[in-house]
Amino acid sequence: MGVGGHKHHFNDSQIEKEMKGLGDTDPLTKLKELCGNDQACEHYKTRLQQCNDRVNSKPWTKETCNEELLDFLHCVDECWSPHIFKYLK
Numbered sequence: 560m561g562v563g564g565h566k567h568h569f570n571d572s573q574i575e576k577e578m579k580g581l582g583d584t585d586p587l588t589k590l591k592e593l594c595g596n597d598q599a600c601e602h603y604k605t606r607l608q609q610c611n612d613r614v615n616s617k618p619w620t621k622e623t624c625n626e627e628l629l630d631f632l633h634c635v636d637e638c639w640s641p642h643i644f645k646y647l648k
Contacts, residue, residue: 569594569597569599569637569638570597570598570599571642573593573597574590574593574594574597574638574642575642577589577593578590578593578642578645578646581646586643586646586647587639587643590638590639590642590643590646591635591639593638593639594634594635594638594639595631595635597638599634599638600631600634600635600638603627603630603631603633603634604631606627606630606631607624607627607628607630607631609627610622610624610627611624
């Protein structure tokens with residue numbers, strides 16, 4: 560189940576295509592990068608950026624972006640976790 564109980568629809572074919580010919584690249588780093596830019600996590604990435612911009616625009620605030628960060632990381636983790644074992648040596 561995805562963040563908030565919704566299943567995400569990741570672009571698995573695009574992820575598989577991008578992962579071919581990794582060479583010495585760390586597969587987890589590459590998967591996290593691809594998943595962080597996947598359309599399924601775009602909403603969470605945008606919310607996190609908006610929160611960061613808001614917090615950084617204030618000279619002082621108690622607001623943090625913990626919720627937005629955790630939602631984004633959860634989405635990214637759900638994306639890469641089914642793929643990682645294909646690329647471990």
